[in-house]
Amino acid sequence: MAYIEFKNINKFYGDNHVLKGINLKIEKGQFVTLLGPSGCGKSTLLRSLAGLEAVTDGQIILDGEDITTKEPKDRNIGMVFQQYSLFPNMTVEENLAFGLKLKKLPQEEIHERISKAIKIVELEGKEKAYPSNLSGGQQQRVALARGIVMQPKVLLLDEPLSAIDAKLRKSLQLSIREIHDKLGLTTIFVTHDQDEAMVMSDVIHLFHDGVIEQSGTPVEVYTRPVTSFAASFIGNYNIFEADKIAKLTGTEWKTKVAIRPETIMMSKAPIANDDRFKMEGVIKEHIARGNVLRYTIDVGGIEVYADALFRSVSIFQDGEKVYLSIAEHNCVAI
Incomplete structure (x- = not known):
């Protein structure tokens, strides 16, 4: 039996159908990411599990118990928000102790839990500091520690890194994953960030317009998108209608086809390989994307996107003729 189960969850805000019959199972100890654009329903489902939103109909099961109508305080679920929501007039230690005191735990246990949580999030020496004296990353660690210290059955993280700069964000991604692995906490x-989901997750559930579009491991959802939306949201695929992919490859296709830009081989000379689809085109433009150059190539009136590492030997100029080749196994029917 799954540790968490959503059974036919529907949620309406007036006439707006936000969650449309969601059925989802989560196993104990997994790191699961709900991924998708703003307004797709992912945060609403998370808040429904926490008890901060009432579902219109359906059931939520946690550890064998129906918690659909339970009060948030009775669910034993920890939650970390995008906003840190720390008490500004309390020290780090006092912020962590607040919920424990409400539970009327013995002082010795409170101290022990706080010390352990502080160590886990690597904030030793900051116990007496106030939030205003901490960096954004340190404040987010305090918020994370506050969720951990309550020893919840489940820890929920609602876009907790979106307000943090890119470099620190990457560091915190790894820290959160390490903490999860250390504690074995479900x-x-x-998040709406596909890279973040790929780095951190055991399982990704891709949301779109109130439904789960695709579920799987990061590798599965990245390499084998099942719909046009999945292909466009994860991996920035080329998506070709059947007639266009037929024109590009010279073979017949009955469905749309998705091709990842990085799987397309580029060369300044014809490519000698009988096992790949070969074509030629002209570079229309190129855009730097970190350590990758994204090329837009005109192949007989069809735009093809191809990625290459940002190295001098592989840089093509706009207007330059280029030869492309694509392996058939990288053409994913959707």
């Missing part, structure tokens, strides 16, 4: 993470 964790559900909400």
Whole structure:
């Protein structure tokens, strides 16, 4: 039996059908990411699990218990928000102790839990500091520690890194994953960032317009998108209608086809390989994307996107003729 189960969850805001019959199972100890664009329903499902939103109909099961109508305080679920929501007039230690005191735990246990949580998030020496004296990353670690210290059945993270700069964000991604692995805590993470989902997750559930479009491991959802939306949202695929992919490859196709830009081989000379689809085109433009150059290539009136590492030997100029080749196994029917 799954540790968490959503059974036919529907949620309406007036006439707006936000969650449309969601059925989802999560196993104990997994790091699960709900991924998707703004307004797709992922945060609403998370808040429904926490009890911060009432579902219109359906059931939510946690550890064998129906918690659909339970009060948030009775669910034993920890939650970390995008906003740190720390008490500004309390020290780090006092912020962590607040919820424990409400539970009327013995002082010795409170101290022990706080010390352990502080160590886990690597904030030793900051116990007496106030939030205003901490960096954004340190404040987010305090918020994370506050969720951990309550020893919840599930830890929910609702886009907790979106307000943090890119370099620190990458560091915190790894820290959160390491903390999860150390504690074995069932964790559900909400983000709209596909790279973040790929780095952190055991399982990704891709949301679109109130439904789960695709579920799988990061490798599965990246390499084998099942719909046009999945292909466009994860991996920035080329998506070709059947007639266009037929024109490009010289073979017949009955469905749309998705091709990842990085799987397209580029050369300044014809490519000698009988096992690949070969074509030639002209570079229309190129854009730097970190350590990758994204080329837009005109192949007989069809735009093809191809990625290459940002190296001098592989840089093509706009207007230059280029030869392309694509392996058939990289053409994913959707």
